[in-house]
Amino acid sequence: MTINLNQPINPNLSKLTDYLVQVHKNGWYTNFGPLHQQLTKRLEIYLGVENLLLVSNGTLALQVAYKTLGVTSALTTPFTFVATVSSLIWQGVEVSYGDIDKYSYNLCPKKAEKELVLNPSMDAIVATHVYGNPCDIEAFEKISKQQKVKVIYDAAHTFGVKVDGKSVLNFGDASILSFHATKVFHTAEGGAIIFKHKSDFERAKRLINFGISSDGEITEAGINAKLNEYQCAVGLTILDDIEGIVEHRAQLFNAYRDSLQGFVEMPLWHEKANCNGAYMPIILNSVDIKNNLVLDLEKNNIQSRSYFSPPLERVFREAKHKELINSTAIAGRVLCLPLHAYMTNSDINLVVDVVKKSIG
Numbered sequence: 001m002t003i004n005l006n007q008p009i010n011p012n013l014s015k016l017t018d019y020l021v022q023v024h025k026n027g028w029y030t031n032f033g034p035l036h037q038q039l040t041k042r043l044e045i046y047l048g049v050e051n052l053l054l055v056s057n058g059t060l061a062l063q064v065a066y067k068t069l070g071v072t073s074a075l076t077t078p079f080t081f082v083a084t085v086s087s088l089i090w091q092g093v094e095v096s097y098g099d100i101d102k103y104s105y106n107l108c109p110k111k112a113e114k115e116l117v118l119n120p121s122m123d124a125i126v127a128t129h130v131y132g133n134p135c136d137i138e139a140f141e142k143i144s145k146q147q148k149v150k151v152i153y154d155a156a157h158t159f160g161v162k163v164d165g166k167s168v169l170n171f172g173d174a175s176i177l178s179f180h181a182t183k184v185f186h187t188a189e190g191g192a193i194i195f196k197h198k199s200d201f202e203r204a205k206r207l208i209n210f211g212i213s214s215d216g217e218i219t220e221a222g223i224n225a226k227l228n229e230y231q232c233a234v235g236l237t238i239l240d241d242i243e244g245i246v247e248h249r250a251q252l253f254n255a256y257r258d259s260l261q262g263f264v265e266m267p268l269w270h271e272k273a274n275c276n277g278a279y280m281p282i283i284l285n286s287v288d289i290k291n292n293l294v295l296d297l298e299k300n301n302i303q304s305r306s307y308f309s310p311p312l313e314r315v316f317r318e319a320k321h322k323e324l325i326n327s328t329a330i331a332g333r334v335l336c337l338p339l340h341a342y343m344t345n346s347d348i349n350l351v352v353d354v355v356k357k358s359i360g
């Protein structure tokens, strides 16, 4: 039997059917319908946020956030999923990379600040909470005030993560979530933007509906990025079980960490944050050791993936940057091990055994 890298949550079919029957009775399939309203409210309560706007995926969430906040020139991380940066390029934003911190693998605030001082035309920082591990949000808050730049967090991996008991999504001018099927919480495809300011939320709500306001006026050129009622039905069904899902994933993550401590490098977690078990990244001592491990895992029917490699400065070469020592080093040696809600502790033990034997 294969141990998959990831396995989407199957929504409970009988509950999902009840929601679908409601959609058919309502005869309301999209355009901010009743299930959309319910999911918005329930997510705001569960996550502890306000101004949450559901959208059709995490990539459009990023694009709409950049557009709403008027981003024209951004400093971002090269160590992230491609969408963080491709969406900036798609929006015509000038992109510069800053290096990551060598322990957390998130954008390094000190290096980011230096870049901003040297390039005062930059108007935004776009930082990813990589693997669900919060960035140094306090440092970015200070930089945002001092350098007068907006901060947008790609929080695609950070569903249910809190810092000091407060949702990490409450930091920055906006945070985005992805509800892609492989995420901790999903709607098959989907996403959300959480804005700090109500006025930004209201503008974005018009933007994702062709720029049309609630009274039917076209206020500006928009796009179509609405989440439909079928997708909301999936989300509402899964949300009923989300506490157990996050708890189980976090427990599996901790089991991995306890077993692998001292054998491999792992990201240094934000000391005041919980972990949602979104990913299980390890850093091997060399590229060869990593490549060998991939083969050994394959022989044992265990999937793995080098998230996030290649680093994006090798993909989008038009972006400006200085030397990105940490990003290059980490991206070459990183490997994500299987982690999903259907795994058991004995699956973890099997994977750990192969890792330990392979790296000697």
Ligand SMILES: Cc1ncc(COP(=O)(O)O)c(C=O)c1O
Binding pocket: 057, 058, 059, 060, 080, 081, 083, 084, 128, 154, 156, 157, 177, 178, 179, 180, 190, 191
């Ligand atoms: C860090 C990050 N940002 C953005 C996205 C894009 O989200 P979506 O697939 O919902 O468009 C993903 C998705 O995997 C991601 O991991």
